[in-house]
Amino acid sequence: MLKAKKIPVSDLEKFKGIVAEDVVSKAKALILPRGSNLSWLSNVAKKNLIAKLKAEGIEYISVYSSDVDLQKNFFSQGAEYKEKLDVPVKRIDRELANQTMKQIGDLYQRIASGEDARDLYDSLIVTGHILTQEILQSDAITLSLIKVREKDEYTYVHSFNVALLAGFLAARLSRRDKKLVEKITIGGLVHDIGKALIPLEILNKPGRLDDREYAIMKAHPVYGFNLARQNGIEDLVVLSIIRWHHERVDGKGYPDGLTRDAIPLVARIAAVADVFDAVTTDRVYRTAESPYNAISLIFMGANTHFDPEVARELILALGLYPPGTVVELSNQSTAVVIASNHGDMIRPVVMVLSDFNGVFLEEKHVINLKQAPGLYIKGVIGNFSE
Numbered sequence: 332m333l334k335a336k337k338i339p340v341s342d343l344e345k346f347k348g349i350v351a352e353d354v355v356s357k358a359k360a361l362i363l364p365r366g367s368n369l370s371w372l373s374n375v376a377k378k379n380l381i382a383k384l385k386a387e388g389i390e391y392i393s394v395y396s397s398d399v400d401l402q403k404n405f406f407s408q409g410a411e412y413k414e415k416l417d418v419p420v421k422r423i424d425r426e427l428a429n430q431t432m433k434q435i436g437d438l439y440q441r442i443a444s445g446e447d448a449r450d451l452y453d454s455l456i457v458t459g460h461i462l463t464q465e466i467l468q469s470d471a472i473t474l475s476l477i478k479v480r481e482k483d484e485y486t487y488v489h490s491f492n493v494a495l496l497a498g499f500l501a502a503r504l505s506r507r508d509k510k511l512v513e514k515i516t517i518g519g520l521v522h523d524i525g526k527a528l529i530p531l532e533i534l535n536k537p538g539r540l541d542d543r544e545y546a547i548m549k550a551h552p553v554y555g556f557n558l559a560r561q562n563g564i565e566d567l568v569v570l571s572i573i574r575w576h577h578e579r580v581d582g583k584g585y586p587d588g589l590t591r592d593a594i595p596l597v598a599r600i601a602a603v604a605d606v607f608d609a610v611t612t613d614r615v616y617r618t619a620e621s622p623y624n625a626i627s628l629i630f631m632g633a634n635t636h637f638d639p640e641v642a643r644e645l646i647l648a649l650g651l652y653p654p655g656t657v658v659e660l661s662n663q664s665t666a667v668v669i670a671s672n673h674g675d676m677i678r679p680v681v682m683v684l685s686d687f688n689g690v691f692l693e694e695k696h697v698i699n700l701k702q703a704p705g706l707y708i709k710g711v712i713g714n715f716s717e
């Protein structure tokens with residue numbers, strides 16, 4: 332159960348919560364109904380509300396304690412509903428994810444120390460095989476992406492996510508070519524291996540990199556390529572991903588400035604997966620973009636940064652409104668997207684959070700917009716992150 336607490340009306344502007352009790356005027360008129368979501372009020376609306384409450388002599392209102400609790404609550408309810416829905420969603424086992432990230436971390440540390448890492452790479456091949464089976468059984472993998480807890484973990488978590496996303500895209504683009512998916516997944520796990528040689532003060536720098544630092548950072552694909560070969564990695568798919576995941580189809584990428592088809596398809600797939608995961612993650616120098624903004628960014632970069640076919644496949648799989656996006660529906664109610672309908676980019680499955688007055692609903696309704704003619708998404712309000 333959510334806990335309510337009293338907050339001073341003067342603090343309303345910075346507070347993002349749900350009103351826990353009806354707020355009424357001296358004349359018993361309803362000013363603020365129970366369930367109103369403060370985070371969905373504009374700044375002007377909040378200022379007007381504060382003035383109104385103060386004029387009525389109201390100094391405190393009761394709100395549910397934190398957005399985090401609410402988000403968790405919505406997500407656990409969303410997950411419950413999803414299981415009953417006819418939308419294929421599969422989660423990668425957390426134990427498998429943690430184990431994989433530990434293996435990636437061990438490989439990086441061994442490589443950074445300059446020692447031979449063949450045995451660790453061999454164990455990642457086995458993991459790549461297991462992940463591939465998970466990917467091939469899954470029609471929607473996006474909710475499995477893991478978010479970073481510690482900044483030092485970033486590269487390992489990111490590598491795991493890139494492996495899943497790239498493998499998932501490859502499965503769709505190659506009509507489930509198992510061997511290829513497996514190689515791309517392994518390539519994703521080790522794509523940034525060259526970062527093992529980049530100084531941590533550059534990798535974790537909280538601001539913009541200067542020219543010298545950026546030049547060092549840009550060396551990681553070539554460092555990685557050389558390290559991989561020194562450690563006996565000969566597979567061309569894996570080597571291509573390591574060396575060319577930062578190339579762009581317009582030739583403005585690095586390290587070799589290749590264009591279009593000169594960049595191997597597997598590296599073009601990795602590039603989309605890499606950018607999508609990177610921009611949806613909080614970093615020391617910037618906060619995460621919402622999945623909706625990340626999709627827009629990939630869409631805008633099709634033909635310049637990204638291979639349009641690969642970008643299209645990501646958008647088809649995730650939809651324009653990926654899970655976690657909070658949207659306003661055409662009947663003015665607010666909902667959170669809980670699953671995509673593959674191939675239908677604009678009509679996902681949503682869970683309605685509040686009615687047309689912004690009043691938070693205790694009873695949750697799940698609607699598949701594909702089966703709800705007349706109801707559509709009017710706009711994006713924000714997003715929930717796990």
Ligand SMILES: [Fe+2]
Nearest residue numbers: 522523576577
């Ligand atoms: Fe990279």
